[in-house]
Amino acid sequence: MIRVQREDIDVGAALESLAAGNHHIGGVASFVGLVRNIGGADRVSALTLEHYSGMTEKKLAEIETEAHRRWPLDAVLIIHRYGRLAPGDRIVLVATASAHREAALAACHFLIDWLKTDAPFWKSEETPAGERWVEARTEDNAAREGWKLHP
């Protein structure tokens, strides 16, 4: 399931609903991304996330489909926020449910790596030096490419 929203993420409720009613599930893995208060050497007082409505949902659904293709998963949940956020705020929740932990943990890691390079979101940081767009990290591309070796 994919959700793109301005509102905060209720992690407890989301994780509980992921496995609710399916007693085949043996484990739920999750990743929560938060706004940091540092960007490079500067303090960050706020972050604004812009996205390409329509393509965002399409890419997230493709990534979800790819995870299902690679691992035996009972459920996948991706919730990503947009708008202006403060340090400590939740940005993203990725959660997976499976009969066994290996599939749930690996798929969760895969999903956040692919989301970072494929989902059309952009971050702009507010710092004492002014507002600036965050640059993509080459490490993120390397992390995505790493999953090609482990189908």
Added chain:
Amino acid sequence: MKLLYFAWLRARIGCAEEEVELPPRVRDVAGLLDWLRSRGGGYAEALRDLSIVRVAVNQDYVGSEHPLREGDEVAIFPPVTGG
């Protein structure tokens, strides 16, 4: 054709979206980016370094040789930074 711009490309070009009529010689993504750069100003500045420009046609990532058709939705934006 509908063009969409995001993040710093939107800021430098000065608008989020526009409808354009392409000259007949513009047949693919590379041609479109060349034509936009030739408009000068914010376009030339935003599209100066194409190594940090991504293009999606009808909401899928494409390369520079991807052909363009009437009615396509073309989005131009920097490498993504979500998550």
